[in-house]
Amino acid sequence: MAAPHLFGIRHHGPGCARSLVRAFDALRPDCILIEGPPESEGLLPAVLAEGMQPPVALLSYCPDDPQLAVYHPFAEFSPEWQAIRWAVLHAVPVRFMDLPMANGLALQKARRQADEASPEPAHAEAHAAQDHRQDATSEEAGAPANPAASDDDRAGDPLNWLAHAAGYADGESWWNHMVEERGDGEQLFAAVAEAMTALRAEWGEQRDDPQESQREVLREAHMRQCLREAQKTGAERIAVVCGAWHLRALQTSSVTVKADQALLKGLPRVKVQSTWVPWTYRHLTRSSGYGAGIVSPGWYEHLWRSQHLPQLRTVGWLARVARLMRERDLDCSSAHLIEATRLADALAAMRERPAAGLEELQEATRSVFAMGDDSLLHFIADELVVGDRLGSVPADVPTVPLQRDLEQAQKTLRLKPEAVQRTLDLDLRNSNDLARSHLLHRLRLLDVPWGELAKVGRSQGTFHEVWILQWQPEFLLQLIEASQWGQTLVQAATALVIDKVGRISDLAELAALVDQVLLADLDAAVPAVTQALQSRAALTGDVLQLLATLPPLANVFRYGNVRQTDAAMVAQVLDGLIVRTAIAMPLACRNVDDAAAQSLREKLLAAHTAVALRQGQEETQAWRQALQQIASSTHTGQLLQGVAVRLLLDDAVWSVEQVAQAMSFELSMGAEPSKAAAWLEGFLNRNALVLLHDMRVWRLIDEWLVGLREEHFVRVLPLVRRTFSTFSASERSALAQRAGQGRGVAALPKPPAGWNEERAALPLPLLRQLLGVQQ
Template sequence: MAKPVQRMPGDERLKETADGVHLFGIRHLSPSGAHHLLSFLDEIRPTAVLVEGPSDASGLISQIASKGVVPPIALLAYTEELPVRSLLYPLASYSPEYQAFLWASKEGAACEFFDLPSGYALALHGLKEKTDSASAQDEEGRTRYIRHHNGLYERIAELADEPDYEAYWERYFEHNGNAGAYRSTIHSFSDQMRRMNSEDEYASWPQETAYTDIREAFMRRRIIETIAAGHLPSRIVVVTGAHHVSALVGDQSAMTDDQWARLPFAPTRLTLMPYTYYKLSSRSGYGAGNRTPAYFQLFWECLRDNRLSELPKMYMSKIAAAMRDKGTYRSTASVIEAVRMAEALAAMKGGSLPTWQDLCDASIVCLGGGEASVVADAHARIDVGTAIGVLPEGVSQTPIQDDLNRELRRLKLDKYKTPVAQSLELDLRENRRVQSEEAAYLDLNRSVLLHRLELLGIPFARKLPLKQDAATWAEHWTLQWTPETEIGAVESTLKGETIEIASAYVIHERLQTCADIVEAAKIIRDASLCRLLEAMDEAGRMLQALTVDSDNFERIAEAAFELSALIRFGSIRRHDTQSLVPLLQRLFLRGALSLSQAANCNNDAAASVLSAMQMLHTVAQEHYDDVDEALWIRELRELTSRDDRNPMLSGFSFAILLDRNEFSPQDIEREVSRRLSPGIPADLGAGWFEGLSKRNRYALLSRISLWEQLDAYIGSLDDEQFRRSLVYLRRAFAAFEPRERAAISDMLGELWGTGTDDASMLLQRPLTEEEKEKLDELNEFDFGDL
């Protein structure tokens, strides 16, 4: 959106032109404010209604007020360039602004937003954020400003003998049934609060004050422009936050053309989106929200139907019903007592109706037996609620939002558009019991969409680990629709007009900065999961180019492992992965030839090399027809025989070959004897055994000769060497399961001639304090060059 140009003659002053304009101060989520505003509009019958909000969004008001829209909804403004900055304007059905839109639409009055256009507001926000982050002094002033304001509200609640400011507001404003008194009281209250803040040295925060001044100067300008457009001041109603009312009257100047031209500007786009009650609540961090949006919806419905006196019993009945749904039953008598108690609490404060806090306290006592936890779930459902707004087709949305909604309907996922998390299990195999291809591969197509959303960072679906890793045809997701889902979809508009195009753009962006073979392999995998075949081919070419210069064994093994999984299960996703086989072969060859060099490392690096060996061996097992498995076995034998390589890695390679029955009994005995013979340093012998124990421990338990050699070796060590060996042995045996340790105890009992029961009791008894102290000393023991 280009920077708009408007002209206004001279330095107009509000007092000279706007006498008679009607100002109605509101709180943005106020049922009584909405109720009294409707009465005021019926009385004044304005020809123009100006509502606080971004003036460039005025064209969306008719859509907000259209049939089929079900609040809560939100107007979202966002910048057209990265990084995306956004402003949200949420609306509930009981928002005074929303009711003003409905009234103007019904009565044919002009209705417009009259606050700063979103492009200016977001640009100023960006400057404000930079200023705040640039100076610790500014941050200190901001903290002091927030602390002062919060303290002031807390002081007001304390003087009114209310538990908090929300309870104060509800009792003295929401329960104010006199329309004239409500309007004058809220204007007077806000004016006094504004005066107190302006006079207090601790209440200033220059950035926020300047931003507010700019907004109010522009709003005064818009009032003058509305009058210049032909509307009589007496037929204009201005609906704004009560804080601004006193600034929109008097002789203060409106924003001039020169001032407006000097404001920073960022191109923006606007859209509407469904919202939820939770995000509307202050519990989610929304500063202009209330704690209990669903409760205030009930308040609004009672107020609209002239049944506000019935609110306490309706509320308590809903709490009791919610408890009953969860299996906790309460009698009608308990509900009646809770209502009476709430009314008594209100009477003690001089109120005619209980506030939400009164109702909450009474429900805890009478329905929860004094325990808040008993009624906590019911309160969450009745106070905050799980409602999500609805926008019908044809209401302004971005192309990617429309595409997402179409895809959700096509894949029968629109029922998951709820703020309550739901589980979804997918079977990616063809369903042969249906007739159409679309139905046969429904779950597979669902998987593609969910992976695309995950790639785009749209928080709707989260993939969960499967209990059975081998079930490659299955996926388990949890789905939850939140306002962040809509925001993520809107922000993705900058990457493409459809989910598929935007996903391909993300893959292309990642490839532009990719300089690592593992990242390239992961990009290939993500492109496959998202069924982006052109991007998959592009990533394959990138991986091939990077492989030429790669000599890192761990990275090569990880990249090969990624490709292996993709090739094995490519048929499930219905696209050819055979073009990746030559890449896998090349990676495997380089990895196998790099093994010996990679094993020339210290113990800190050995853990990652061991993990890479495991991955490359898995590739050799699963693709024995494609890769040079014989070369891999030769390299493992070479490492097994080397005494100048990390002993743990030599032991691990020996364990791999042992699993494959590559050694005769004589070879095994010879190697074990060589590695665990007396005189071998503890870090070499015990380290080799640690590597050996990393695989197939049941095979180890079946070879009594190995344990005889280990027993003899440990017995040959002097005190210092023994303490060194404990470091490796503790690590090795820590990974053994209890039943494996029991089997070792039985085996050692036989070797020692003490009997299996005595050995088990001796080896598995709790440690004494002296033994614990000796083990603790190992943590501080200096092992020299280890």
């Protein structure tokens, strides 16, 4: 039986990939086994198909529970990717030998269910029990049950041991220098095997998570079984490509077939489907799955592409840095480029390295280009060290119909998914831009937030929309999950909304859903949502909920014509809600505490704006009658009374004389200062214009403040100061000028006999600070 050739690699390592291709050319294997999901073997020939551009990932998921999913990413410089390409190009049988996803996802599902069902103490006991099972399993598999390394020593990256012994700060930099930035053919793999086998023997087999440790034992048992099956086929030159950490487990000859069969017997299974999906370099930086947590995929791509011209590694990289800086109008001359190249090569020579690595290039860039300023290196890290590359897959790759519908819409509307963040400015009067808006809103309803609405000025909600777009690979998994609702975006979004309506009891959430449905142009879902809203509103007595429903519904009337939506579909619901709210609001504002008054105030102001947008005669009249009841009621809190009076003044429902009379009463000498201050806060409503343009209001407030007794003034000053602090700086400056001029202010009576001028001047510093007046 032929001995296999084991190639221990690091996922997404360009040095490993380069050495692996050279080793394959020399070995000419007749069977290749790769660490990967066996269910995806049928997709491997697509690596050479037109339109396949890495980075890409194999997505394995459970169609009955799409949240159960695993990604296996590949970059152009991934050893597994190059091994698959070599096998397909040379017509060599290639197989994945990892634990099947049918078993892996079933174990993941069982663990999730156990975590959800078990309380914390029971969960801890389960872990303890698992520890005992793991000890027995490790002994049966030939792994030491008691690792040689202590718990403290085993914390962190195992490669740190070798790195520290070689004088490096961490395992990442050591591995980059010794492996990824070199390419030594098959000799490299012999050295890696020796180092990793010794390291694993010292490090031990156990992990902090016993269930994850058990899963690793099962994975390696299945790898050994696949290797034995390949040997039975008569292959003479079997090449095994796997993570270097697994080499010792595959080399262990003392593990019997019977032991591995016992480990794998009776494992749970679920149904699994697989497909290729685009991936990004930013996702390769994640330390989960085959993401491997590499920190510099952009640099690794540069290493891979410059392998045949190593002399251009330094110059080519620094030229890209220079181009980035010039694009941002930063100083970067040819002299800078020459000096940075010399410095990087000199640093590499001082450190006895054959060529400059990323560390030397970063130091040269910082010293020469950035003049020691690290802040200038952030965009270099984003653009070059990590990179923004987004892969693509062929059109004939298996996908769900919902994904196909999205791809067709993207093609029709000329919306290309990109890994970089970009701004999309839409004019909804344009039919193509309106269709783009519908698409993005439908995706948001399906929980696929490809675009986020930017709240820039007054852009949101008018004929002008600004979106921030950035495509994420996991959106494809969310589309797969959403495919249960329909085969097109319209069908899926409509079905999802109709199902969601039955589970929503909050009126504000239902009203917001009406707006979202209309923005997404889902005509079939509008009747269901509006009917649910009307039914809930008829049964609720919560005024806060009623108030919160008005603003989103009013937006439909304001922007319906521009968005080409039928605003009349919700007219009856909105009109009924306005009348119901107007009837219930005066009673709801009676005898409320300060916190409740503040909450009512915000919703009252928003609802008042919504009523103004509706512009219905009967509804507006009912609303204004409710405001007059609030303004005149002695049982309503002063804050809400002040708000109601201000709204009536702004709408010209109350004359200035009526407002002056109400103010005179509320700010009279007999009024409690705290209540008077609350009324004033509500009336001013964070807007100083009424003070600046109405002399009578100015005079009333001035006389009220001047007439306060000392103890009352001390009590009311913080409240008044809080009110004035809500004004803008320009408004406070204008108020200070008005106070300094003194025009239009009623003359004060002469001071009585025995007037103490020094004592009277004591509040002046506080008043100056309150009004922003310089002494």
